[in-house]
Amino acid sequence: MRKFYVIGIGAGDPDQLTLQAVKAIRSVDAFLILEKGEEKADLTGLRRAMLEEHARPGHRLVEGRDPDRDRTPEAYAPTVDGWRSARSEIFERFLAEELDEDGTGAFLVWGDPSLYDSTLAILEEVAGRGRVAFEYEVVPGISSVSTLLARHRTNLNRVGRPVQITTGRLLAEGWPEDVDDVVVMLDARHAFTRYLDQDLHIYWGAYVGTPDEILVQGPLAEVAGRIEELRTEARARKGWIMDTYLLRRPLG
Known part of the structure; x- marks a missing residue:
């Protein structure tokens, strides 16, 4: 069974990584990295620096482009739902194409995955479609x-x-x-x-x-x-x- 980790990495300070997060990072084969454009390149850079320090040798980084999102929509909830669905397609391709059936993958989440973050809902959407079999574990982070x-x-x-x-x-x-x-x-x-x-x-x-x-x-x-x-x-x-x-x- 494919295993996917949703790892909370804190608010930005590399020292906020918990021991549980470090152990999870060291167990992963491939990491999904969503690029957010040049303006937010420093956010991606912080993620990469954490992985360079803590991930095991031979790990892979799989890059994707984060879908654009209207930040001032007239209909807020439908806009967010559409953005999540577009993101879910990226996660599904990663799980299906980048991981072997017994492979491990991960996505690093700012702060804590349970607080105003969409990753868990996105994975539930992927699981609900039933196209790829996987299990996932949530590693809490400092919000x-x-x-x-x-x-x-x-x-x-x-x-x-x-x-x-x-x-x-x-x-x-x-x-x-x-x-x-x-x-x-x-x-x-x-x-x-x-x-x-x-x-x-x-x-x-x-x-x-x-x-x-x-x-x-x-x-x-x-x-x-x-x-x-x-x-x-x-x-x-x-x-x-x-x-x-x-x-x-x-x-x-």
């Missing part, structure tokens, strides 16, 4: 959320209080009910600026765990403008940005 909070030296939760992880798109529609601590990911529209009149503290970070890391924290009304400027400048300079933040309001 960008964990790295962000470690860098800011703060907790995700407070005693007896829930936490919600959401997207900028949903935060723009309103603050979640009965929650005082909200982690926001995938916020391309600066949804936090809708809450400048509220008593909130923000812990923000971009490219956390990489040499380009940027961190800002403070009362939202005081630092929101600086975050917007830093985010805009960084995206223009690098061509892409990965950021997340925690919004916290006082208790009582």
